[in-house]
Amino acid sequence: xTAVSQTPKYLVTQMGNDKSIKCEQxxxxxxxxxxxxxxxxxLKIMFSYNNKELIINETVPNRFSPKSPxxxxxxxxxxxxxxxxxxxxxxxxxxxxxxYYNEQFFGPGTxxxxx
Amino acid sequence: AQKITQTQPGMFVQEKEAVTLxxxxxxxxxxxxxxxxxxxxxxxxxxxxxxxxxxxQNATEGRYSLNFQKARKSANLVISASQLGDSxxxxxxxxxxxxxxxxxxxxxxTLLTVNP
Numbered sequence: 524x525t526a527v528s529q530t531p532k533y534l535v536t537q538m539g540n541d542k543s544i545k546c547e548q549x550x551x552x553x554x555x556x557x558x559x560x561x562x563x564x565x566l567k568i569m570f571s572y573n574n575k576e577l578i579i580n581e582t583v584p585n586r587f588s589p590k591s592p593x594x595x596x597x598x599x600x601x602x603x604x605x606x607x608x609x610x611x612x613x614x615x616x617x618x619x620x621x622x623y624y625n626e627q628f629f630g631p632g633t634x635x636x637x638x
Numbered sequence: 639a640q641k642i643t644q645t646q647p648g649m650f651v652q653e654k655e656a657v658t659l660x661x662x663x664x665x666x667x668x669x670x671x672x673x674x675x676x677x678x679x680x681x682x683x684x685x686x687x688x689x690x691x692x693x694x695q696n697a698t699e700g701r702y703s704l705n706f707q708k709a710r711k712s713a714n715l716v717i718s719a720s721q722l723g724d725s726x727x728x729x730x731x732x733x734x735x736x737x738x739x740x741x742x743x744x745x746x747x748t749l750l751t752v753n754p
């Protein structure tokens with residue numbers, strides 16, 4: 524059973540296109556995240572949703588729009604793709620409890636290549 | 639704001655030897671968690687070990703241990719008896735343990751190569 528799954532695993536597209544990446548977790552977690560890993564392997568938070576509510580938006584261009592239809596899903600839609608959007612995008616989830624250990628479980632990543 | 643520093647871009651170790659990967663962190667908040675993740679060449683992020691800021695003892699998970707020195711704000715990962723399969727990128731990360739913002743802040747990573 525896959526805990527956090529993402530589709531697609533690879534995405535190759537032309538500049539200017541619109542694309543979506545889907546994420547699902549079957550862990551019953553309250554919080555889901557999107558991270559971006561750039562070509563230098565640096566990982567940075569993009570968004571976080573808690574119970575379908577956006578709680579973190581880390582100065583990401585508004586071409587990126589997360590959508591959480593329910594607690595188990597967090598999708599990422601990207602409009603007007605640019606070359607600089609090429610990266611690996613990771614979805615993650617955690618069962619957040621104040622003051623306690625909050626391990627984040629990561630999906631396998633989606634490698635986006637913009638040509 | 640939290641900050642994680644990993645000063646070793648790359649490390650080499652002989653198989654069966656121990657290796658220490660350095661991590662220092664910076665936060666003014668007293669409640670935080672420290673994590674280590676492994677990313678092999680296949681790309682997935684694998685959780686290794688966790689240390690809470692109030693934990694009295696250093697965390698251990700099998701061959702992994704975390705050398706937590708709170709006063710120095712360091713959380714070094716020690717891998718004992720290295721194996722070829724340990725060759726990977728290793729990331730140190732932290733989050734705060736209060737409020738509703740549990741985002742992980744990552745260091746730049748250390749690429750570990752285990753030589754036979």
